[in-house]
Amino acid sequence: MTSATPDNARPQPSPSALVIGAGQAGGPLAGALAQAGWSVTLIEREHVGGTCVNEGCTPTKAMIASAQAAHTARHSGALGVHAAEVGIDLGQIVDRVQGIVRDFREGSEAGLLNSGVTLLAGEARFTGLRQVEVTLTGGKQQTFSADYVFINAGARPRWPEVPGLSDVGALTSREMLHLRELPTHLLILGGGYISLEFAQLFARLGSRVTVIESGPRLLPREDEDVAAALQAVLESEGVAFVLGASAQEARREEHQTTLKVQVGGDTVTLSGSHLLVAVGRRPNTDGLNVEATGAQLDRHGNIQVDDQLLAAERVYALGDIKGGPAFTHISYDDYRIVRGALLEGQQRRTSQRWVPYTLFTDPQLGQVGLNRQQALTLGRPTRVYTLPMSSVARAIEMGATAGMMRAVVDDHTDQLLGVTVLGPEGGEVMGALQLAMMGRLSAAELRNATLAHPTLCESVNNLFMSEPERLAGQG
Numbered sequence: 001m002t003s004a005t006p007d008n009a010r011p012q013p014s015p016s017a018l019v020i021g022a023g024q025a026g027g028p029l030a031g032a033l034a035q036a037g038w039s040v041t042l043i044e045r046e047h048v049g050g051t052c053v054n055e056g057c058t059p060t061k062a063m064i065a066s067a068q069a070a071h072t073a074r075h076s077g078a079l080g081v082h083a084a085e086v087g088i089d090l091g092q093i094v095d096r097v098q099g100i101v102r103d104f105r106e107g108s109e110a111g112l113l114n115s116g117v118t119l120l121a122g123e124a125r126f127t128g129l130r131q132v133e134v135t136l137t138g139g140k141q142q143t144f145s146a147d148y149v150f151i152n153a154g155a156r157p158r159w160p161e162v163p164g165l166s167d168v169g170a171l172t173s174r175e176m177l178h179l180r181e182l183p184t185h186l187l188i189l190g191g192g193y194i195s196l197e198f199a200q201l202f203a204r205l206g207s208r209v210t211v212i213e214s215g216p217r218l219l220p221r222e223d224e225d226v227a228a229a230l231q232a233v234l235e236s237e238g239v240a241f242v243l244g245a246s247a248q249e250a251r252r253e254e255h256q257t258t259l260k261v262q263v264g265g266d267t268v269t270l271s272g273s274h275l276l277v278a279v280g281r282r283p284n285t286d287g288l289n290v291e292a293t294g295a296q297l298d299r300h301g302n303i304q305v306d307d308q309l310l311a312a313e314r315v316y317a318l319g320d321i322k323g324g325p326a327f328t329h330i331s332y333d334d335y336r337i338v339r340g341a342l343l344e345g346q347q348r349r350t351s352q353r354w355v356p357y358t359l360f361t362d363p364q365l366g367q368v369g370l371n372r373q374q375a376l377t378l379g380r381p382t383r384v385y386t387l388p389m390s391s392v393a394r395a396i397e398m399g400a401t402a403g404m405m406r407a408v409v410d411d412h413t414d415q416l417l418g419v420t421v422l423g424p425e426g427g428e429v430m431g432a433l434q435l436a437m438m439g440r441l442s443a444a445e446l447r448n449a450t451l452a453h454p455t456l457c458e459s460v461n462n463l464f465m466s467e468p469e470r471l472a473g474q475g
């Protein structure tokens, strides 16, 4: 057994740490602890950088840039620019994307090694209190224990129980990023974040796309009119939606995947060249045996933590594996909370932080704080300002008028409680408004702020000059 300190020893001035998973929290935390003089072993079973860098944010957003270029070229005629036929080289797109992924991953690896972290390639499993057995790449097993353990083992695609689904060569978001030939007809099971980003991306590259969603509408967390506006844009680009659909059976026949779905009382058969399964993600706790270290799982398999991310004595869980909002910036903020508590004497809590997010469709959907449907249940009077993008000068100039800006304002304080932006660079505009919220600017101050003309943000003036909807709040 390799042991930096005995299991039952009190933490020493320079404690030892085991970090499981080199995701968006594990990597930075391992580096920060090592730089502070801790003895840190980071165990990663696949690739440094985890989901975001290798198979999530980075490759999808890099690929979306290619789809955006194709879309711009195809639609430039409306701006009086007539481009020749658009050709798609998916192999070249994938090579570019994977080059970016490689650079990001290698940069993270180099950073870790420079900071003095011991990086082990292998799969960890708990065998006792703050003790893990690691099956190293190559098969050898080694046991480690440490004063502190940090679990950042992430999540993976959830696989629904649909008869035949495992036998039809269905793809997850991981495999989609390595296709070198364009699907002629891409079926996507699930209509959430991953689905919608891939749906528009592949439709713009030239695939026919059909989204099959079990819920009665898309994006139930978002305001209904916002989700409907986004659906309309995607439909205008050729994406078909089958909503309220329950998948019954999957089959592979003659180079086609056939999905039998029940919609209302009818059974519909859909056929496509490829099937992407994007129905959510599940935590990577099934093989970890976290109970051995005193941590508990909830009924979804997420590690239960307090709002300083403590799962058991000197055992922390960070990122997607603890459930809750599954975003890179949340995992990274988990790292900051733990670093602050252990190295900087801070007491920040997850309950105190902002949870912004951006769906990278075009138009982008940026959201922070409360949306309209959440404000309705708030129990105190609010005003909801909505400005259609067709009234935003910059959006008109860009030829990108789908969507809206929306802000929920507290009637008593005049402060912003939430912002929704569906529009060009919706995430950036939402980010600017989030900063205004963090600075506690009032709606009146934003109405009269001098903002550069003609930017998208400038229309924040107009947003707060529009007639608000008054919500009484129903508690």
Ligand SMILES: Cc1cc2nc3c(=O)[nH]c(=O)nc-3n(C[C@H](O)[C@H](O)[C@H](O)COP(=O)(O)OP(=O)(O)OC[C@H]3O[C@@H](n4cnc5c(N)ncnc54)[C@H](O)[C@@H]3O)c2cc1C
Residues within 6 Å of the ligand: 020, 021, 022, 023, 024, 025, 026, 043, 044, 045, 046, 047, 048, 049, 050, 051, 052, 053, 055, 056, 057, 060, 122, 123, 124, 125, 152, 153, 154, 155, 173, 194, 284, 287, 288, 318, 319, 320, 321, 326, 327, 328, 329, 331, 360
């Ligand atoms: C297609 C896609 C697109 C996305 N786009 C965005 C986006 O635009 N913006 C955004 O904010 N979020 C996005 N996300 C979500 C984001 O990627 C995750 O929320 C983020 O990566 C946080 O992950 P994490 O730090 O919890 O762990 P991960 O990054 O998943 O890392 C966990 C690591 O642990 C390793 N591991 C697991 N089990 C073990 C074990 N037993 N032993 C050793 N190692 C182990 C894994 O190999 C992995 O490297 C996207 C996700 C997907 C799938």
Ligand SMILES: NC(=O)c1ccc[n+]([C@@H]2O[C@H](COP(=O)([O-])OP(=O)(O)OC[C@H]3O[C@@H](n4cnc5c(N)ncnc54)[C@H](O)[C@@H]3O)[C@@H](O)[C@H]2O)c1
Residues within 6 Å of the ligand: 160, 189, 190, 191, 192, 193, 194, 195, 197, 212, 213, 214, 215, 219, 245, 246, 247, 278, 279, 280, 281, 325, 326, 327, 357, 358, 359, 360
């Ligand atoms: N831009 C971003 O920030 C971004 C992008 C992609 C993913 N992510 C993160 O990754 C997470 C996972 O994404 P996701 O899209 O897999 O999950 P999701 O939870 O966002 O969406 C899953 C969808 O699948 C539907 N569904 C569930 N079971 C189904 C079934 N059997 N048949 C048909 N539909 C079914 C659900 O109703 C839901 O609409 C997101 O919640 C998000 O946190 C973020």
